[in-house]
Amino acid sequence: MITINKSAVESYLEQNNESDPVCAYVYDLDHLKDHAQHLKESLPNFCELYYAVKANPAVQLLETLEPIVDGFEVASIGEINKVDELSEKPMLFGGPGKKDHEMIEAMQRNVDYINVESVHELNRMAYLADQAQVKIPILLRVNLSTNVSDSHIRMSGVPTQFGIDERDIRDVIDKALKYEQIEIKGFHFHAMSNNLDVDAHLRFVEMAIEKALTWRKHYDLEAPIIDIGGGIGINYWDTSDPFDWDALAEGLSAFEAKYIDETITLFLEIGRYMTAGCGSYVSEVLDVKTNHGEHFAVLRGGSHHLRLPAAWKMSHPFRIHSVEDWHYPFERPGILNSEVTVAGELCTPNDVLVRKEFVDQLRAGDIMVFEYAGAYGWTISHHDFLSHPHPEQVFVANNVVHKV
Template identity: 45%
Template structure:
């Protein structure tokens, strides 16, 4: 969606002095186009799955259906979200805390692969599957001993709740041979999140290949799948310096041609796929100066869009000026100054961007936060203070 289309949408609204604009807008056509481009760029042995935790709205899932190879979920509720839009979509199931009900639900819903994250989870799944006269296809999630790459979040290469310590994996291979309810199909290694550098991500892929191939040789195994997680990032600090996907795919093609792995490689992207299809729009309700600092108060905030607070960054935005002003007194604003963009909550932590320079920002203008299609609404504490929810608008041109 370009900003002019967004502006046209906002101008077509019925204005209300008492209900300032606050909305999420999602461009479904752009989302499909992006999914197609990412998927087509991958080497032939690779599959693109969508991690629906990033944004599980039904229109988003429907838009992606038939434009990706499957969905990655992390709960029974997310399984049901996918099954609501398609009864036969391919699903893989991750997450460190699967309950018995979720494992049973995964078997009921014909999940292609269950990612097992501990010995106890493996024992419970085997027991449940045998009680049902079924066999569960699984990937073992590995927490690798070392991950040299840096990223915003790390789930491996250190002590975390995710996966099974690398040194314990050989014993798990031997143990699985004794479990009639389990069929090992490969590995899941997802150690970092929001990596912005294509070359270091290629090095990470080669590290994963090394682990998988060494274990295959050492234990007489043949893996069908290596799930390398998501982990490819979005540059919120500089949206123009995006992860170089084309360079990454070219390097990955060379790596696969050189190594000739027997397994297929699964990418489960969420943020990287969906972030730039969404915008969060919040109207400025007040502009004030306190102890020499300028603050713009928005109709909205972190209860709608928690990502900037969660990651402690200044979220990228643009200002859409609005000339209309209905009050019989002067309009507060700032010109060529630094301003902090705040929400309406009763906490000083409700900040979406701090000390950012604006050419002009006035009460009544709209602030459009970019890259808001992933981990925005879906990770936010919607009902804190019981403010109204934002509009949620899904735009399409098909």
Template identity: 30%
Template sequence: MIKTVPQHPPMTQFPVKGNNLTVGGIELTRLAARVGKTPFYAYDRQLITDRITELRRQMPDELKIHYAMKANPMPAVVQHMAALVDGFDLASAGEMKVALDTPMSAENISMAGPGKRPQELMQAVAAGVTINIESFHELETIASVSGQSGIQAQVAVRINPAFELKASGMKMGGGPKQFGIDEELLPEALTRINELNLDFKGFHIYSGSQNLKAEAIIEAQQKSIDLAIKLSDYHPAPIKKLNIGGGYGIPYFPGETPLDTRQVGDALAKAMAKFKAVNPQAEVIIELGRYLVGEAGIYVCQVLDKKISRGQIFLMVNGGLHHHLAASGNFGQVIRKNYPVAIGNKMNKPEKETVNIVGPLCTPLDILADKMDLPAAEIGDLVVIYQSGAYGYTASPHQFLSQPEAEQVLV
């Protein structure tokens, strides 16, 4: 008997019509015909809108919500986001180009990253976006670029705090880090910003990501705000923006439960009131990517072959780790776990079988599902990977083994 791995609770964000999953009200088989090929990513614009609308209800009224474009920089998604959020946060000049093609004002766009190239810094200065300074060398380079161009650079300081975001999927603060300037060096950095006549906007404190524990996020947000208040004696100018990062996660694996954002919002309202008493003109910003788009996207591929090997069923599909590295378990997982998976055109079929779903690549790492109970599938059926709206398409090695690339659609 084949032992199956723990199963996921039902994914309910995409309705089912007949046997078909629907995206944006379109049945999956029809959407696949419209796209014209598999594999593809599909993002549901209404789910994105609903997520942001609900989040605003749960967060303090004065809080600004920025979209971290690295989660999903598809131009159509970013255009849709421009009408829903208060700003964009970028990780490259390439993302900046996409952002500036939208109606979003440059004054509500910021750029972070530990190794910005001089040319990128020149582009950011010229565009008027806020640059999050991550080192003393970068600070001097920005000042040089600003002087050469005659354009005053808009800057904030990314802080590597002494604390970390506990229980986060990726820790980006606390201890030695490539991100930001160490907390204890902030007075020196702020003095230098003043000497160089840069337009100081405030602070960026990003401690970690993919966190499902409200208590951990609340603690990190409170510590971030306390740190910004503590630094008030050293500001070269009043704080205009305090970006306290994100970290809001989504459930991917069996046993995980959604983040209680209401609890986070209630605690943040109290912390913001304390900050606003000292800095009444400053904006407090959270920077979210995965939380806004992750659950609104699916990855769809097609069964090419079905075989039995020593008692186990294998479905060979035309997609895999080259399109969806995260779902294969090769994007940060220590022990591989299954994303939620479905047979998208057999949603209500009662017959189940335990299957392994593997891609076409010549590597045993190309796994999309390991020993999962799913409706009995045949060649031509459509395999769906849920929770695929963030860190899917652009976080994957599309050129690996020269396979065809996936498509992307917003519906």
């Protein structure tokens, strides 16, 4: 279960002396460290924990995670560069649109595994590896024929741009085995995003293991790696009912015992579930108003900083930090015991972070703290629309506040 440590945000607000309205991402590095250590320690020995850098590539988070995780899942040369500067741990290079120069640099950087997403990508890898006279260790990414969950986003079991259609996988294995420069190290099954159903996740893992073992046996492959991806979710809609990580770990331990004679290693690529809970987006309320009978709060900030709630058409989890000071000589706008829609400073009605949620009190000058914002927050957002100033990036460790 992910918990929220409120002290990092409070430490930042207590030490903030800027006159401009508050707007910041605040990351609790102590919380991240403790959470990552729990994830790692709870896993059985046949699992390796990789951090999916796409969730949040901030160097301070990577540095915190580096001593804990077994490796990093990267999806671009930019992410490879960030990891390469601070760690010698394994990297797994995935993504459906790898460029030639990225694959060449991945070979030169000794990236440990590269996902193959299609026949054309396999052909390109083999061609480039032959020119460089190196051998590429690959994982074949499979788009399963069966949907495996009702997660928010599905990448397998449905038509997507990801992976090789399961019906074609034997032909691709045949082709890969003909290339001297290609070494099949295993199979990759990342199939979902933000899944909240632990039982469905365990059924998916067992399916992935069984299919990988079938192909290994048929082709007499060693291929010890079975990458089950990530996709473990945050329940933004009801934070009191989180994904049951400990039940997942128990189920994986049962699989370790069941497949003890098979010499397999499960890779988990955890991104959102790793970092979401360590980050908060903090934004000051500029105005509270009523239009056509509905209440609205307007923030110094919005979806150009935190895109997720607008993209998913949801209310992001939040709490209100009340500020009693009011420096204007006129009345302070606010509401009591009412529903409010929280919008940002952009000139578009789509700039909404909270939709008609009840609050006891909300006033101009109060601070809204949007929790579980440590993953897929700042880096997926359209920062420069309207050219507003960017939020501060704040990292807190041992109650010491460091602004970037």
